Amino acid sequence: xxxxxxxxxxxxxxxxxxxxxxxxxxxxxxxxxxxxxxxxxxxxxxxxxxxxxxxxxxxxxxxxxxxxxxxxxxxxxxxxxxxxxxxxxxxxxxxxxxxxxxxxxxxxxxxxxxxxxxxxxxxxxxxxxxxxxxxxxxxxxxxxxxxxxxxxxxxxxxxxxxxxxxxxxxxxxxxxxxxxxxxxxxxxxxxxxxxxxxxxxxxxxxxxxxxxxxxxxxxxxxxxxxxxxxxxxxxxxxxxxxxxxxxxxxxxxxxxxxxxxxxxxxxxxxxxxxxxxxxxxxxxxxxxxxxxxxxxxxxxxxxxxxxxxxxxxxxxxxxxxxxxxxxxxxxxxx
Amino acid sequence: xxxxxxxxxxxxxxxxxxxxxxxxxxxxxxxxxxxxxxxxxxxxxxxxxxxxxxxxxxxxxxxxxxxxxxxxxxxxxxxxxxxxxxxxxxxxxxxxxxxxxxxxxxxxxxxxxxxxxxxxxxxxxxxxxxxxxxxxxxxxxxxxxxxxxxxxxxxxxxxxxxxxxxxxxxxxxxxxxxxxxxxxxxxxxxxxxxxxxxxxxxxxxxxxxxxxxxxxxxxxxxxxxxxxxxxxxxxxxxxxxxxxxxxxxxxxxxxxxxxxxxxxxxxxxxxxxxxxxxxxxxxxxxxxxxxxxxxxxxxxxxxxxxxxxxxxxxxxxxxxxxxxxxxxxxxxxxxxxxxxxxxxxxxxxxxxxxxxxxxxxxxxxxxxxxxxxxxxxxxxxxxxxxxxxxxx
Numbered sequence: 117x118x119x120x121x122x123x124x125x126x127x128x129x130x131x132x133x134x135x136x137x138x139x140x141x142x143x144x145x146x147x148x149x150x151x152x153x154x155x156x157x158x159x160x161x162x163x164x165x166x167x168x169x170x171x172x173x174x175x176x177x178x179x180x181x182x183x184x185x186x187x188x189x190x191x192x193x194x195x196x197x198x199x200x201x202x203x204x205x206x207x208x209x210x211x212x213x214x215x216x217x218x219x220x221x222x223x224x225x226x227x228x229x230x231x232x233x234x235x236x237x238x239x240x241x242x243x244x245x246x247x248x249x250x251x252x253x254x255x256x257x258x259x260x261x262x263x264x265x266x267x268x269x270x271x272x273x274x275x276x277x278x279x280x281x282x283x284x285x286x287x288x289x290x291x292x293x294x295x296x297x298x299x300x301x302x303x304x305x306x307x308x309x310x311x312x313x314x315x316x317x318x319x320x321x322x323x324x325x326x327x328x329x330x331x332x333x334x335x336x337x338x339x340x341x342x343x344x345x346x347x348x349x350x351x352x353x354x355x356x357x358x359x360x361x362x363x364x365x366x367x368x369x370x371x372x373x374x375x376x377x378x379x380x381x382x383x384x385x386x387x388x389x390x391x392x393x394x395x396x397x398x399x400x401x402x403x404x405x406x407x408x409x410x411x412x413x414x415x416x417x418x419x420x421x422x423x424x425x426x427x428x429x430x431x432x433x434x435x436x437x438x439x440x441x442x443x444x445x446x447x448x449x450x
Numbered sequence: 451x452x453x454x455x456x457x458x459x460x461x462x463x464x465x466x467x468x469x470x471x472x473x474x475x476x477x478x479x480x481x482x483x484x485x486x487x488x489x490x491x492x493x494x495x496x497x498x499x500x501x502x503x504x505x506x507x508x509x510x511x512x513x514x515x516x517x518x519x520x521x522x523x524x525x526x527x528x529x530x531x532x533x534x535x536x537x538x539x540x541x542x543x544x545x546x547x548x549x550x551x552x553x554x555x556x557x558x559x560x561x562x563x564x565x566x567x568x569x570x571x572x573x574x575x576x577x578x579x580x581x582x583x584x585x586x587x588x589x590x591x592x593x594x595x596x597x598x599x600x601x602x603x604x605x606x607x608x609x610x611x612x613x614x615x616x617x618x619x620x621x622x623x624x625x626x627x628x629x630x631x632x633x634x635x636x637x638x639x640x641x642x643x644x645x646x647x648x649x650x651x652x653x654x655x656x657x658x659x660x661x662x663x664x665x666x667x668x669x670x671x672x673x674x675x676x677x678x679x680x681x682x683x684x685x686x687x688x689x690x691x692x693x694x695x696x697x698x699x700x701x702x703x704x705x706x707x708x709x710x711x712x713x714x715x716x717x718x719x720x721x722x723x724x725x726x727x728x729x730x731x732x733x734x735x736x737x738x739x740x741x742x743x744x745x746x747x748x749x750x751x752x753x754x755x756x757x758x759x760x761x762x763x764x765x766x767x768x769x770x771x772x773x774x775x776x777x778x779x780x781x782x783x784x785x786x787x788x789x790x791x792x793x794x795x796x797x798x799x800x801x802x803x804x805x806x807x808x809x810x811x812x813x814x815x816x817x818x819x820x821x822x823x824x825x826x827x828x829x830x831x832x833x834x835x836x837x838x839x840x841x842x
Contacts, residue, residue, distance in 0.1 A: 339823060343830070358739075378740060429736070
């Protein structure tokens with residue numbers, strides 16, 4: 117049974133927490149949103165030193181030689197603290213797709229890389245704060261130049277169109293598919309972490325906020341909504357862990373899709389309920405709650421929409437001819 | 451899913467699969483809540499006992515295989531996948547037996563456990579009363595001391611007593627100290643269903659069967675040997691069964707995985723094209739898969755010395771809602787044929803019966819509202835009260 121985290125994995129989660137909390141918790145997200153990437157980049161360097169950007173990279177290449185379970189353990193914490201920046205792109209997608217030099221730079225933190233994957237991730241995240249930009253399709257990777265920043269629903273995310281420029285390298289489609297699934301898995305873990313934080317914030321607020329002479333957490337109307345969030349997150353978690361355990365196996369694709377759907381749904385429910393519990397204060401810019409609410413909504417649409425993942429599971433599970441195949445990652449036009 | 455099963459565990463599952471393939475009745479048995487169906491299900495329990503599959507996790511001396519929790523989950527997966535009958539012995543095996551193991555005397559274990567496994571003693575549960583449903587501590591049925599005969603006299607009324615119409619014995623809580631408050635002064639009793647002074651009145655259910663009954667007690671004598679645990683300690687003793695009923699022991703993932711598989715077969719057979727129904731089928735599969743993986747996580751926790759506690763409430767709400775979603779989706783796919791009952795041509799005739807059973811899930815074993823209160827108060831640490839419940 118590998119369904120219980122090892123001591124090393126618990127220590128990894130605690131180390132990530134400690135670094136982010138020492139750096140001021142959500143401070144990096146707020147300054148990043150205001151257009152000042154300095155503290156976010158400093159945090160990036162610290163997390164790179166911990167090995168976060170090379171968790172699944174072999175030790176021989178400077179990485180941690182870890183598993184996909186290590187990846188979801190660490191990335192859940194990134195979601196919990198609303199850490200800004202292209203961690204999924206650098207730490208989960210690109211290591212298997214780029215050349216040795218860039219990979220070494222990603223792993224040691226000297227390179228912050230972002231990517232677009234037409235059909236799945238149409239815009240590259242935070243290109244202005246990144247040193248390397250890549251355009252990835254089903255069977256190749258190219259360096260790219262980025263267009264001007266486009267605002268996102270999530271103020272900590274700035275999006276950019278990429279245009280291929282310079283060299284392009286052919287890739288084994290199976291390698292690309294695995295890298296995309298790993299990134300989708302990392303995204304699911306971030307969603308799970310964001311959902312857990314939203315629930316924690318809502319619960320602690322429900323204990324202190326009083327109306328009609330008692331804590332609002334005494335009212336069943338709120339209790340039952342919060343219980344439903346607990347249930348949704350509790351049952352999304354094993355799907356994320358399970359998908360990490362069998363990443364690369366024959367049944368991997370449907371597990372990844374199930375994890376992304378469930379983590380997105382649970383986190384979205386957590387966002388809605390957390391806002392409701394907070395009332396108007398949670399709707400203010402000054403309150404941190406919006407960081408997670410908008411992050412969840414943004415991440416639900418990238419690395420495969422729910423529609424994409426429903427279609428993918430249906431195409432694998434139900435007999436052919438009854439369901440359309442999922443929209444594929446765009447193949448290069450030759 | 452690589453769960454690192456050992457060769458022995460794979461062999462165990464294969465042995466169960468082979469035995470079930472050979473012994474599961476080819477046609478579904480009639481409902482166990484009919485006279486004829488009850489006899490047929492009792493016979494099936496005897497068949498299971500011959501193969502030593504009734505309670506695989508129990509010690510061998512009581513008819514089990516001394517298997518571990520992992521083997522039990524594997525067996526349940528095989529059991530449901532094989533389409534084997536529902537377990538008429540479940541009240542005894544899942545609810546009463548854990549208490550006997552924990553609080554019973556050696557003599558009680560010797561007397562009751564083995565007959566539970568072979569269908570010779572089928573148990574009814576007697577928890578609820580007309581005024582005590584979700585609020586179980588409001589029980590008013592009484593137990594009066596009878597020193598002369600060395601036992602107790604039970605009086606009062608129980609209701610929603612499952613399997614009571616044809617069961618051999620019953621178990622439940624009675625108030626042995628009328629002066630004590632709510633949870634105190636309750637005692638756990640075992641009693642024969644044909645005892646003088648006990649009247650069983652069947653209650654017809656909306657699915658047409660008599661799955662439960664009212665029980666009327668008029669000075670029903672129970673000897674001291676049939677008190678489970680200490681007199682007055684009944685609440686604490688019983689709560690270990692509630693934990694079992696709400697948690698892992700009643701609802702192995704096998705049942706939901708098998709239903710999700712049958713749902714996929716139904717979709718494939720019917721060549722559907724409705725995209726909404728298709729998403730509902732995918733959803734049912736995702737949730738059954740979540741439940742399966744979650745259970746393995748729980749098994750890991752238990753094996754590492756942890757316990758389930760209030761997590762059982764998270765479990766209960768999820769499986770009961772999943773069960774309804776699975777069956778509602780099946781009825782959606784069946785279209786107008788979904789109202790037909792007992793029609794073998796319609797998806798083996800089970801969907802409608804199973805749907806009717808599924809909608810009771812959020813009520814029995816502690817309503818989902820009670821479960822959500824437990825989750826909010828014990829897992830999330832929100833304050834009690836505020837809803838009219840007395841804070842104890």
